[in-house]
Structure formats: structure tokens, C-alpha cells
Amino acid sequence: MTAIGQILCRIGLHRWGRKRGYDEYSSNVIEWEQRCERCGKRKRWVEAKRDRRR
Template sequence: MTTIGLILCRIGLHRWGRKRGYDEYSSNVIEWEQRCERCGKKKRWVEVKRDRRR
């Protein structure tokens, strides 16, 4: 990793990759995950699935 990339990640300017979703915990929620391509930091969040009947 370059020095500039390290500095950018330290101040919070990450380069997030593709977001990936997992729905194995419940039938109505998705757990999303993204990883920074420079430093490897992960960010995770949970969202409710959209209603399919609409």
C-alpha cells in the first residue's frame, strides 16, 4: 500500500469495493458487507428486505 493510500484511509477516505449481501439469518433481512481495497477495513450493516408484493 502506498503512503498516500495509508493517509487517505487514516482520515476516513476509504476505497470501498463491491457490496455483498447475506440473507441466511432471517427471511426478511439482509446483512450487507463492504471491504476497503486499500486497508482491508470492513463495514457491515443490516437492512430489511423490500416487499415483493409491490
């Protein structure tokens, strides 16, 4: 990792990669995950699936 990249990640300016979703836990929620391409930090969040009847 370059020195500039380290500095940017330290101040919170990450380069987030592609968003990936998993639906292992329940049929109505999705767990999303993204990783920083420079430092490898992960962020995860859970969202409800959209209603298919609409």
C-alpha cells in the same frame, strides 16, 4: 499499500469495494458488507428486504 493510500485511510477516505449481501439470519433481512480495497477495513449493516408483493 502506498503512503498516500495509508494517509487517506487514516483520515477516513476509504476506497470501498463491491457491496455484498447475505440473508442467512432471517427471511426478511439482508446483512450487507463492504471492504476497503486499500486497508481491508470492513463495514457491515443490516437492511430489511423489500416487499415482493409491490
